[in-house]
Amino acid sequence: MKQQSQTRVEKPIQSLQEALDYCRKLGMRISQQRQLILELLWRSPEHLSAREIYNRLNQQGKQICQTSVYQNLAALSQHGIIECLERSEGNLYGSFTDSHSHVNCLDSEQIFNVWVQLPNSLVEKVEQQTNTKIVDYRIEFYGLCGKSS
């Protein structure tokens, strides 16, 4: 799995309001399109591709062009305001930028966020084996829901 390349925000963003506040703090203009994208990401439990984001906003009858969706997603993820997962099929976007793990469903291809902590004894074992001090981790789980897409 490829590493995520995004700037770290000092404090993880916990809500849509905080995401909007952070945009303002950075001096980013909050256009209606930018706000719609952030609202959609905060409403969706899944990680969405640019195409899905564009389709969903269109289905809601929002006037938005595809180029603007791509540009907004690039700007938001560059500033660490949204999560960007680099997958071979293309980037996926989510609302949570803090350290979290994923459950990748091999049936539905959905990716769920989970916040889990490894037992200290296991982290220590990893540290001993690699002679490092573990400061962060993200786990990729793979599962089956039994419902193929």
Ligand SMILES: [Zn+2]
């Ligand atoms: Zn995620």
